[in-house]
Amino acid sequence: MTASWEKTEKNLGVLEVEVSVERVEAALDKAFQKVVKKANVPGFRKGKVPRSIFEARFGVESLYNDAIDILLPEAYSEAVEEAGIFPVDRPEIDIDQFGKGQTMKFKAKVTVKPEVKLGDYKGVEVPVSEVDVTDAEIAEELERLQTRYAELIVVDEEAAANGDTVSIDFDGYVGDEAFEGGKAENYALELGSGSFIPGFEEQVVGMSTGDSKDVNVTFPETYHAAELAGKEAVFKVKLHEIKRKQLPELDDEFAKDVSEFDTLDEYKTDLKTQIADRKKRENDAARENAVVEAVAAKAEVEIPEAMIEGEVENMMRDFDNRLRQQGMNLEMYTSFSGQTVEDLRTQMKSDAEKRVLNNLVLEAIAKEENISASEEDIEKELQTMADMYKRSIDEIRSILGANGSLSSLNDEITLRKTIEFLLENSKEIAASAE
Structure with missing residues (x-):
């Protein structure tokens, strides 16, 4: 098989592919084995019609569509790998030649992952907030708990x-x-x-x-x-x-009901620690978002619409899953909210575009800085998952391998390490008061 790739626009190009006669013949053989099982020819049982009689009665051309369906997906995948491109949408394929005794020739118009022109991504200023827990925040948390246990x-x-x-x-x-x-x-x-x-x-x-x-x-x-x-x-x-x-009274009995503490004062002390931990996690997440958005804003990239629409689909799927965990579904939500599915998709589009941009920029930085997930990183992540789900590492690895998630795990670790790299090379400044 031979494959050649030529870009026609920024994120578009044409992949020209030629597949050998031998593979075409093999595909025709498989197509015959498939269709002969249903062929009705007087004097022969189904599945027992000789190839020569089948072709004489129905024509070899009757096998072409099935043979193309068999051969095209694997040939396209191999051509993509040979050309070293990363498609982000379904290709538009035109078959130029296919027949018995011939090579298969086809052209695929392909939308590929865009190239990213990075700006300065080191020394980015990142706002940092102090973690301070006020009495008002503790009181608000207690009020929320009162409402929950009302x-x-x-x-x-x-x-x-x-x-x-x-x-x-x-x-x-x-x-x-x-x-x-x-x-x-x-x-x-x-x-x-x-x-x-x-x-x-x-x-x-x-x-x-x-x-x-x-x-x-x-x-x-x-x-x-x-x-x-x-x-x-x-x-x-x-x-x-x-x-x-x-609402229940805020007293020692309330503390005993909602926690492992005997007094309200002890529980307040623990709440202060919990709130501080939560605010630190929120601050860390805010720093990560800030540094990623800052470097993304300095980059130049033209994102294909297909990538944005694909991310919207992912977000819709996640939203539907969260609704189902709450005993609802997308149909019920739209019924109650008065919104259509298209309304939701439109609302998500801006965030989807931002997610795609951020990921593309992070991937480009990882490539530029040779950042990748090591075997040790992957083992550590698998161990964390094994501890969480009380399974062995081999079981977790097998499960992820079976559903194709091992490569995704590799990508997630790489992106996380890239964000850590950006933070290590950023400049911390005091966050402005709101």
């Missing part, structure tokens, strides 16, 4: 307020017609959560147990259900019950 107490004599959880029936109409998904009974709704259509929860505030009310709303123009977008609607609402959060 009990819901039924309120009979007072009107519903923001923060209350109400049990309601509702039945929605546009004009005189009920619409799908607009009806529920004994639905638990936390007022002020923003989980319903804008304007709905605000009108339930002030209702009392047993009250009925028409709640008038207008669906957002971007509502996921096109037939409701921008429409005025009325929900007939009946309130059955109001529950209000009753």
Whole structure:
């Protein structure tokens, strides 16, 4: 096989490939073995038709599409490796020649990973914040814990307020017609959560147990259900019950309930340490982001749209996985939020482009500085994973190898070492007060 690569634009080029006659014949043989199993020829059982009779009846050309499907993927992969290019999108392929007794010739129009022109990446100024824990931050953390451990107490004599959880029936109409998904009974709704259509929860505030009310709303123009977008609607609402959060007292008993400490003072001391550790991790992450974005801003690179769209797909997949961990999915989220999947993709595009840029720049710096993951680095990472999942290193290695993640692990370690290199070669300055 021969392959030649020629760039036609910055990130585009044409890969011309010629595959030997012997490999074409082998692909035709495999194609015949596949299609003969289904061929109906009088006098022969399926799968037992001789090749010569099959070709005489159906023509050798009937094997071409299957043979191309067999040969093209492996030939393209080999050509990419031979040319030393890194495709970032599906190629546009034109078959110029394919037939019995012939070589296979094809051209592939390929979008490749862009070249990065690095700016100055050493001596970048990085803001550093002091880790200081205030009494107000400790009080805020305790208040958050109080809310988490609060009990819901039924309120009979007072009107519903923001923060209350109400049990309601509702039945929605546009004009005189009920619409799908607009009806529920004994639905638990936390007022002020923003989980319903804008304007709905605000009108339930002030209702009392047993009250009925028409709640008038207008669906957002971007509502996921096109037939409701921008429409005025009325929900007939009946309130059955109001529950209000009753916060526990901040005392030694509370400390015993939420921690391993016997007194509130001991727990506050531990909280201060936890908050300090968290702020240090946040500061470290902020320093890493700052140094990467600073060097990325100095680089010149033209990012193919395909790479950005690919990163958006990754972000959407991650978002859907996080929703599923919370007992939701993408369809439910769009239903509650009034956003479409396309809205979410548009919102993510800017971050996706930034991620792609940062990764490209880090890869270029790693190459420039000969930074890579050593065997010792990989072993250390595998040991950390083995300890975390209580498995042996060999098991972890086997699992990662089976799903193709070992190379990704190598890349992650290399990027991490590159960021460490940038931080070591940066200039720390005091962060400005907000």
